[in-house]
Amino acid sequence: MNTLYVSDLDGTLLGDNAIISSFSKKILYELLNEGLQFTVASARSVVSMQVILKGLNLRLPIIEFNGAFISDLDSGRHEIINSICPSIVESIYKLILEFGCIPFVSTFNGTEDCVYYKDVINDGMHWHINDRLTSKDRRLRAVEDLTLSFSDRVVCLTAIDRAQQLLELQGAIIERHETSVETHLMENQYSPGWYWLTIHDRKATKGQAIRSLVENYGLQESEIVVFGDQINDIKMFKIANHAIAVANADAELKRYATLLIGSNTEDSVVKYIHQDWSNRYAFKSDFDIG
CATH class of the missing domain: 3.40.50.1000 (HAD superfamily/HAD-like)
Incomplete structure (x- = not known):
């Protein structure tokens, strides 16, 4: 075999x-x-x-x-x-904002991959941006309005914050969209103390x-x-x-x-x-x- x-x-x-x-x-x-x-x-x-x-x-x-x-x-x-349903993207985005976070939005626009971001509000997010800039990541897109990214196929929303904040956010997302999405909450081992909550389609x-x-x-x-x-x-x-x-x-x-x-x-x-x-x-x- x-x-x-x-x-x-x-x-x-x-x-x-x-x-x-x-x-x-x-x-x-x-x-x-x-x-x-x-x-x-x-x-x-x-x-x-x-x-x-x-x-x-x-x-x-x-x-x-x-x-x-x-x-x-x-x-x-x-x-x-495996992209997330647009209506669910909008709902989860609003939840993320309600919990005081600002997500990175990873998409495919039909031609290339993109990672959209707006305000970088904590050191965990700064680490991520610096890491991607150091790697010369061509996906990065700084925008004034993150909802503009929703016209792409959104494959992941990523919130970066402290554990407790993201644990509560994860609970709210699961309560509302448990059958539609997959969520993962893990510490960034390269930036201790900062956690990543990623949200994908349930098939991902x-x-x-x-x-x-x-x-x-x-x-x-x-x-x-x-x-x-x-x-x-x-x-x-x-x-x-x-x-x-x-x-x-x-x-x-x-x-x-x-x-x-x-x-x-x-x-x-x-x-x-x-x-x-x-x-x-x-x-x-x-x-x-x-």
Whole structure:
């Protein structure tokens, strides 16, 4: 049986510096050339993933924005788009403002990806803007009226604030739109103390995106092995044959894991893939010879 490996990025495949180590990149490069079926599923955008994964020949599409997009890594072309219903976007936007937050609005305008923003009102938002400017992110759009972005296909609303504020906002959104959207609340590990609340369409999950990959790319006979560290990985853990959590993973995610491995700072994901791939390949070779 073939195997499909899917890894989260931040806190899982990447080290604490948000970079894939030279060791992991080298091993992945070699295994991909041998035919490894591997891709990534992340809350990140394809723009930032192109920088991180440069040099790796991923033949399968990547899963970005927690499943809002399934995209070709090299070109950035979106093969599947799960956008939020316009009326729900407007309703959630009003709620975000009522809680004293101002969101970043991530969209696809039919030609290119955009991230619209208006006022930057706290240090957590400043960190995000500076990080994107440092990366020369071409998606950024400063606007006077964020509602102008709603004419695009909105795939994510992101509010950045302290935990308690966003927890209350998340509760209000779930109370009103629980059956229509997916929400994730997590601390930005690169800017401690500041939390991100992301809101996506209900179909935008890593689990659903992996199912789409399996169906659209002839992988129905493949065993699914996934790696993660945060609660936004739970749905892909639920659909996998083997759900592997790194040592630094959230306690809630570990409840769904079939195996725990070392931390993200120890190249644990790639070491596991290398060993597992070697075992499977050796077994297949022996079987063929016999």
